[in-house]
Amino acid sequence: xxxxxxxxxxxxxxxxxxxxxxxxxxxxxxxxxxxxxxxxxxxxxxxxxxxxxxxxxxxxxxxxxxxxxxxxxxxxxxxxxxxxxxxxxxxxxxxxxxxxxxxxxxxxxxxxxxxxxxxxxxxxxxxxxxxxxxxxxxxxxxxxxxxxxxxxxxxxxxxxxxxxxxxxxxxxxxxxxxxxxxxxxxxxxxxxxxxxxxxxxxxxxxxxxxxxx
Ligand code: SAH
Numbered sequence: 732x733x734x735x736x737x738x739x740x741x742x743x744x745x746x747x748x749x750x751x752x753x754x755x756x757x758x759x760x761x762x763x764x765x766x767x768x769x770x771x772x773x774x775x776x777x778x779x780x781x782x783x784x785x786x787x788x789x790x791x792x793x794x795x796x797x798x799x800x801x802x803x804x805x806x807x808x809x810x811x812x813x814x815x816x817x818x819x820x821x822x823x824x825x826x827x828x829x830x831x832x833x834x835x836x837x838x839x840x841x842x843x844x845x846x847x848x849x850x851x852x853x854x855x856x857x858x859x860x861x862x863x864x865x866x867x868x869x870x871x872x873x874x875x876x877x878x879x880x881x882x883x884x885x886x887x888x889x890x891x892x893x894x895x896x897x898x899x900x901x902x903x904x905x906x907x908x909x910x911x912x913x914x915x916x917x918x919x920x921x922x923x924x925x926x927x928x929x930x931x932x933x934x935x936x937x938x939x940x941x942x943x944x
Contacts, residue, residue: 735767735856741781742768748783749801756805762831763801768794770856771822790842792937794822795884799934801828803882806905806917806931809834813879814861816897818868819939823849825884827858836860837875839868841940868939871897878902886913886936895926907936 745768746760754760769780771794776786785793795803803825809815811833817826820840826849829836838860840846846865853863862875868883869891876897883894883906894904898920907913915931 735770738767738769738781739764742766745781745783745797749798752783752798754798754801754805756801758832759801759804759828762804762828763797765831766824766827768797768824771824771827771852788822788845789848790844792821792842792845794824795936799936800825802915802931802934803884803905804828804832806915807880807882807903809880814875814877815880815882816872816875816878816894817882817884818871818894819884820849820863821845821884823852823858825882826853826860826863827856829882830858830860834880837862837864837872837878839864839866839872841865841867869893869941873897881905883907883939884936885939886910887939888941890916890918895920907934909933910938 742764746763769777772780772786783797785796788794813834815829815834815836817838820838826836826838850863871893877899879902881894881904886907888910900920902920904918906916908916912933913936915934917929919927
């Protein structure tokens, strides 16, 4: 097992870089200081793991850039014990950040290879999402709904209706919307039918894969 405690200096620096880039939520920055990002990547990337960059994780996917993870986590405005659904487990880094924020995490991954690899990694590391499933994130997780927060970690060509439907009143959906480039979008559920929508700058994500069945 590679060392979890290693690189604490680089993790601190990364959190400082994110603060300088505008991340204000102290809880999010503190969690970034604790998650051993080098273990979520192939060992060949270890020396670069604390740069504010995305890296390949296999199956044509990437671990999100730390700034993006922090930005999305901050927009969720979560409190301890909230129920949060993550679409796109990928490397599990965002999942670990959410767990560090002490929420109940439900996560869905569409690619079997990544689902298997990351599930094994979670159990080795002692990361315990409430549920990690192999499935289609466009559908959300109706059997566990409603959620306080839903975070989509791949670029969505449109906003899937089931995700809005699975929010509690007051719940927040953070979703990058767009094809080549995505606008980070926040929906806050005001009532059964009303949602407030806010947009925040552009980002680049790998695409949210559509159901092939
Ligand atoms: N949260 C991840 C980001 C990985 S990139 C991390 O921190 O590493 C986005 C992930 O979304 C990829 O793993 C990709 O396979 C997955 N994905 C793409 N389309 C999906 C879908 N329809 N449902 C669930 N996951 C999907």
